[in-house]
Amino acid sequence: MELSYWELKNWFTNIDYTIVGSGIVGLHAALRLRERFPAAKILVLERGMLPQGASTKNAGFACFGSLSEIMEDLKTHSEEEVVNLIEKRWKGLQLLRKRLGDEAIDFKPHGGYELFLKEDEFGFNECISKMSFINEILKPLFKADVFAKETDRFGFGNIQDYLIFNPFEAQIDTGYMMQELLKQAVSANILILNQQTVTSYADAGNHVEVVLSNFSFKSGKLFFATNGFANTLTKGAVKPARAQVLITEPIPDLDIKGTFHLDRGYYYFRNIDNRILLGGGRNLDFETETTTEFGQTKIIQNRLEDLLKNVILPNQDFQIAHRWSGIMGVGNSKSPVVSQLSENVFCGVRLGGMGVAIGSLIGTELADLI
Known part of the structure; x- marks a missing residue:
C-alpha cells in the first residue's frame, strides 16, 4: 500500500487506541474512550463497507429474553x-x-x-x-x-x-441506530476506516504492531469488538452463529404491532414499515449455521415462509421482498467475554444474540478495562 506523507501523519501516526469493529460494541467503546481521554487519537477499523456482522443486520429488538x-x-x-x-x-x-x-x-x-x-x-x-x-x-x-x-x-x-x-x-430501527452512532463518533473526532482487515498483531510491550493486508502501524492499545468473528481470538470461547432473515413487501392494513418470539427465541418477527420482518431457524441446522459466511439455506428459508403462511399471516397474501443474514457470537455461556488478552490488547465479544440490548454496555466495559 502506497501512502502519502499526509495519510501517514493524519491517520497512522501517534495512535493511542485502535478498535477493530465498528458495530455497536466498537463505537460505544470508542465514544467511551473519547469521554475518558479527550485528547487521545482513536482509530476504528472495519472490515466491511458497513459494520460486518450483526449490528446493521439484526431485527431491531429492544429485548432481554x-x-x-x-x-x-x-x-x-x-x-x-x-x-x-x-x-x-x-x-x-x-x-x-x-x-x-x-x-x-x-x-x-x-x-x-x-x-x-x-x-x-x-x-x-x-x-x-x-x-x-x-x-x-x-x-x-x-x-x-x-x-x-x-x-x-x-x-x-x-x-x-x-x-x-x-x-x-x-x-428500534437498526439502521437509524447505527447511523446515529456513526454520526456521534465522527463528531467526537474518531477516525473510522472501512474495508480494512486486521490480519495479525503483535504486542511489543510499549505498543501494539497492527498488521493489515498490505500495511502495518503502531497503536498504544488495541481493542477487538468483532463478536461472531472472534473464534480464534478467544481460543474457541466464541462461535459464529448465522441468523437468516426475510422481510415482506408492504401489507395493506397490517394489524400486527410489537416484537414476537417463538420456540425459545429461535424465531422472532416484528412489524416495520407495514411489513413483517421474520428471522431465525438456526436450530434446524446448527452445524451449517455455525459459520462466518453470509447466505441463506433452503431448509431455513422454507421454514420461515411456512411460519409466515400458516402462523403469522394466515389467509393473507404476501410477497417476500428481501432476504439477508447476519453473524452473531455465541458460546457455551451466555455471558459476554470482556477481557484483557495481553499487556495492550483487549476484547469485548460473545453477545449471545443480544447485541442491541447488551452491546452499549459491553463497549463501555471494554473501554473501561484501560
Whole structure:
C-alpha cells in the first residue's frame, strides 16, 4: 500500500487506541474512550463497507429474553447468572437510549409477545407454570411483573389460545441506530476506516504492531469488538452463529404491532414499515449455521415462509421482498467475554444474540478495562 506523507501523519501516526469493529460494541467503546481521554487519537477499523456482522443486520429488538428463553437459560446457568445477565441487557438498553435518544433510533415501546405452536402444548404449559417464579426473581429489577398471559388478538394461526406479553419490550430501527452512532463518533473526532482487515498483531510491550493486508502501524492499545468473528481470538470461547432473515413487501392494513418470539427465541418477527420482518431457524441446522459466511439455506428459508403462511399471516397474501443474514457470537455461556488478552490488547465479544440490548454496555466495559 502506497501512502502519502499526509495519510501517514493524519491517520497512522501517534495512535493511542485502535478498535477493530465498528458495530455497536466498537463505537460505544470508542465514544467511551473519547469521554475518558479527550485528547487521545482513536482509530476504528472495519472490515466491511458497513459494520460486518450483526449490528446493521439484526431485527431491531429492544429485548432481554422471552420467558421460554429465560427458562432454557436456567437449565445451564445459575439463577444468579441469569438474573445478572438480564440486568446487564436491561441496563444496556437504557444506556443505548440515553446516548442516542429514542427519536434517533425510532424507539417504539409496543411490548413483546411470545407465541406457542398448537403442537407445543407441553412448552406452553411449562412456561405458564413457571411464569410466577420468573416474575418473582425479576421483580427486584423491574419493580413489576414482566410476563403475563394474554389472549391472541392478532389472528395468528395454529397456535395456543394465549400469548405471553412483556410490556418492557420494544423495537428500534437498526439502521437509524447505527447511523446515529456513526454520526456521534465522527463528531467526537474518531477516525473510522472501512474495508480494512486486521490480519495479525503483535504486542511489543510499549505498543501494539497492527498488521493489515498490505500495511502495518503502531497503536498504544488495541481493542477487538468483532463478536461472531472472534473464534480464534478467544481460543474457541466464541462461535459464529448465522441468523437468516426475510422481510415482506408492504401489507395493506397490517394489524400486527410489537416484537414476537417463538420456540425459545429461535424465531422472532416484528412489524416495520407495514411489513413483517421474520428471522431465525438456526436450530434446524446448527452445524451449517455455525459459520462466518453470509447466505441463506433452503431448509431455513422454507421454514420461515411456512411460519409466515400458516402462523403469522394466515389467509393473507404476501410477497417476500428481501432476504439477508447476519453473524452473531455465541458460546457455551451466555455471558459476554470482556477481557484483557495481553499487556495492550483487549476484547469485548460473545453477545449471545443480544447485541442491541447488551452491546452499549459491553463497549463501555471494554473501554473501561484501560
